[in-house]
Amino acid sequence: MNAFRLAGDMTHLMSVLVLLLKIHTIKSCAGVSLKTQELYALVFATRYLDIFTDFISLYNTVMKMIFLGSSFSIVWYIRRHKMVRRSYDKDHDTFRHQFLVLPCFLLALLIHEKFTFREVMWTFSIYLEAVAILPQLVLLQRTRNVDNLTGQYVFFLGAYRALYILNWAYRYFTEPHYVHWITWISGFVQTLLYADFFYYYLNR
Numbered sequence: 001m002n003a004f005r006l007a008g009d010m011t012h013l014m015s016v017l018v019l020l021l022k023i024h025t026i027k028s029c030a031g032v033s034l035k036t037q038e039l040y041a042l043v044f045a046t047r048y049l050d051i052f053t054d055f056i057s058l059y060n061t062v063m064k065m066i067f068l069g070s071s072f073s074i075v076w077y078i079r080r081h082k083m084v085r086r087s088y089d090k091d092h093d094t095f096r097h098q099f100l101v102l103p104c105f106l107l108a109l110l111i112h113e114k115f116t117f118r119e120v121m122w123t124f125s126i127y128l129e130a131v132a133i134l135p136q137l138v139l140l141q142r143t144r145n146v147d148n149l150t151g152q153y154v155f156f157l158g159a160y161r162a163l164y165i166l167n168w169a170y171r172y173f174t175e176p177h178y179v180h181w182i183t184w185i186s187g188f189v190q191t192l193l194y195a196d197f198f199y200y201y202l203n204r
Contacts, residue, residue, distance in 0.1 A: 008163035015156035158194035
């Protein structure tokens with residue numbers, strides 16, 4: 001593991017912790033898109049199908065469990081918690097996220113590295129993660145009111161992906177035969193989606 005990947009993992013973890021801190025302590029999900037959280041739950045559920053079959057390291061397993069558990073916990077809080085769900089802005093969170101799922105799945109069936117169930121699901125999760133932030137960004141644009149914790153959550157998510165691009169670049173130059181075009185292109189698309197948010201966030 002190199003420093004870029006570790007920093008990327010930590011910023012990803014920070015994004016989750018910031019969001020859970022907001023929801024758990026303030027009992028509010030104002031400014032948070034349920035649609036994005038549902039997409040992330042699907043991303044991790046389809047990416048980590050190997051969590052109980054392929055052991056890589058304790059670090060790897062713990063991180064998988066954290067992202068799986070936190071993503072479904074956030075969805076539960078917004079949908080079911082009697083206080084948190086009152087602050088959910090369903091009138092503005094209207095992005096039809098289901099229309100992102102099918103194209104990503106079809107693309108995974110067409111463009112993948114190996115045609116197996118687990119590989120197609122992993123590829124699907126990569127494509128879906130690239131666009132999962134769209135409902136959140138649309139919600140922020142519609143409301144024009146970004147509180148500090150929600151802004152930090154989105155900022156850390158964007159930083160995580162940018163750091164992972166540096167990780168891929170580092171591995172490309174230091175590891176022989178390290179080429180993963182699907183991951184690289186999806187990562188660049190995801191990072192570009194954050195560009196507008198970063199501009200306004202840094203200005204604030």
